[in-house]
Amino acid sequence: MTQRSPSAASLSQAMETEYARRIALATPTDTARGLFFNGVLSAVITFGGEPALKQCHARLNDKRFERRFIDFSSYPVSDFLRLSLAASQILTSQLGSPETTQRRLGMQATRDFLSSMAGRTVLLLSGDSPKRLLDKIPNAYRSAVSYGERTVTMMGDKAARVVFTRDFMLPHYNEGVLSAVLESVNARNPRVHSRAIGPMDSEYELAWD
Structure with missing residues (x-):
């Protein structure tokens, strides 16, 4: 072995x-x-x-x-x-x-949510727009988990910053979540990088082509 x-x-x-x-x-x-x-x-x-x-x-x-x-x-x-x-x-x-x-595991969790009735509704309302889908992340999380807060700030046409506060999942798990979110609307070459900013808080820089 x-x-x-x-x-x-x-x-x-x-x-x-x-x-x-x-x-x-x-x-x-x-x-x-x-x-x-x-x-x-x-x-x-x-x-x-x-x-x-x-x-x-x-x-x-x-x-x-x-x-x-x-x-x-x-x-x-x-x-x-x-x-x-x-x-x-x-x-x-x-x-x-x-x-x-x-x-x-984070990607799998997101794909499972987006294939549910609630997730399909979110995708339908977002069209093929990464920005519209990212804007829906805070409410989508509120429907899926009882803890924490998520905020999304657009940093340009093809970049965003997402902050998770009091979140129980590890940052690399959330990287997978956000990567799958971008892939679900066919964002080209999605990139997600995380950094911890507190004991249960983390920040994510997203970009795509």
């Missing part, structure tokens, strides 16, 4: 530590829709097959994760973080790095 380099192991440990910190900060009123749970489980099967799903269930050791979640019911975000961490631990070997794994 090929062993990961020390740097990769360090990155994985940092990811696990960050997830644990955020799980500890979650309150009972912090929730996310079931479709995001289902998306993580679907991603595990897509990238790792049924054996990976069984590993994920074994790591969680919780029967609640062995059933399908109701898409638009709300569940504790602490459970979503536990599931995302387990999926990341299982999938990192297939996807290459913790950062790549987080981005792929």
